Amino acid sequence: MKTKPDPDSLLGHLLELRNRLLRCIVAVLLVFICLAYFARDIYALLAQPLLAVLPEGTSMIATDVAAPFFAPFKLTFIVAICLAIPYILFQVWQFIAPALYSKEKRLMAPLVFSSTLLFYAGIAFAYFIVFPLVFAFFTSVAPAGVTIATDISSYLDFVLKLFFAFGLSFEIPIAILLLVWSGSVSREALAEKRPYIIVAAFILGMLLTPPDVLSQILLAIPMCLLFELGLWLSRFYVPKTTESPEESS
Numbered sequence: 001m002k003t004k005p006d007p008d009s010l011l012g013h014l015l016e017l018r019n020r021l022l023r024c025i026v027a028v029l030l031v032f033i034c035l036a037y038f039a040r041d042i043y044a045l046l047a048q049p050l051l052a053v054l055p056e057g058t059s060m061i062a063t064d065v066a067a068p069f070f071a072p073f074k075l076t077f078i079v080a081i082c083l084a085i086p087y088i089l090f091q092v093w094q095f096i097a098p099a100l101y102s103k104e105k106r107l108m109a110p111l112v113f114s115s116t117l118l119f120y121a122g123i124a125f126a127y128f129i130v131f132p133l134v135f136a137f138f139t140s141v142a143p144a145g146v147t148i149a150t151d152i153s154s155y156l157d158f159v160l161k162l163f164f165a166f167g168l169s170f171e172i173p174i175a176i177l178l179l180v181w182s183g184s185v186s187r188e189a190l191a192e193k194r195p196y197i198i199v200a201a202f203i204l205g206m207l208l209t210p211p212d213v214l215s216q217i218l219l220a221i222p223m224c225l226l227f228e229l230g231l232w233l234s235r236f237y238v239p240k241t242t243e244s245p246e247e248s249s
Helices: 008-034 037-051 068-097 100-142 152-169 172-182 186-191 192-206 213-236
Strands: none
Touching: 008 037, 008 068, 008 186, 008 213, 037 068, 037 100, 068 100, 068 152, 100 172, 100 186, 100 192, 152 192, 152 213, 172 213, 186 192, 186 213, 192 213
16 A cells, blocks of 8 residues: 655655646646637737837738747747746745745745736836837838838747846846845945946846847836835845744744
């Protein structure tokens, strides 16, 4: 007769990790199945910022035979992952929570929630603010006689890269809070390095966005502002101190 593995053993942790990963995969697949019927509408919504500024008589094209089918479903799968992020983070939290002290739990729970909101905020900022400005700029500087006809797969890769860049950059306040709280760096030290961080923001903006100055600036400026926000919030977080096991729950 098989015995149930000890939950505190390595095998028990691996089994729990497997179960939570399976739950995350199932959650993503369920969301994807629910959205699959609307795949074309979702892509049309994503393409709207570009279509709104294209010259009259032009449209997007598909240079690959299978692109009209695969591009919308690829986007839908990415959307399914984004919508399932709260559940995925919940599963991650359930897996790591038993190993945390009560003070760490009180800190991590709101940080997990706020990091999700900030990631969504970064995507919304890219879609509603950055895309209209960038696409209007690109279409306005096209040489005379050049017909703008963007491939749907290339456009999808372009916007997904920007979504990831802005979603990741909006996590800066969370990163600063964790660094200060863990004692890895002090708030004063970060404030002294402000000029270097501003330069680093523009370098990252150049590396994470397409090769144009406008996208770089539109990413670097929010990164600088988010750094200042994280620096201000860090004053409310005291550095991590050793907590006795008796205080843990």
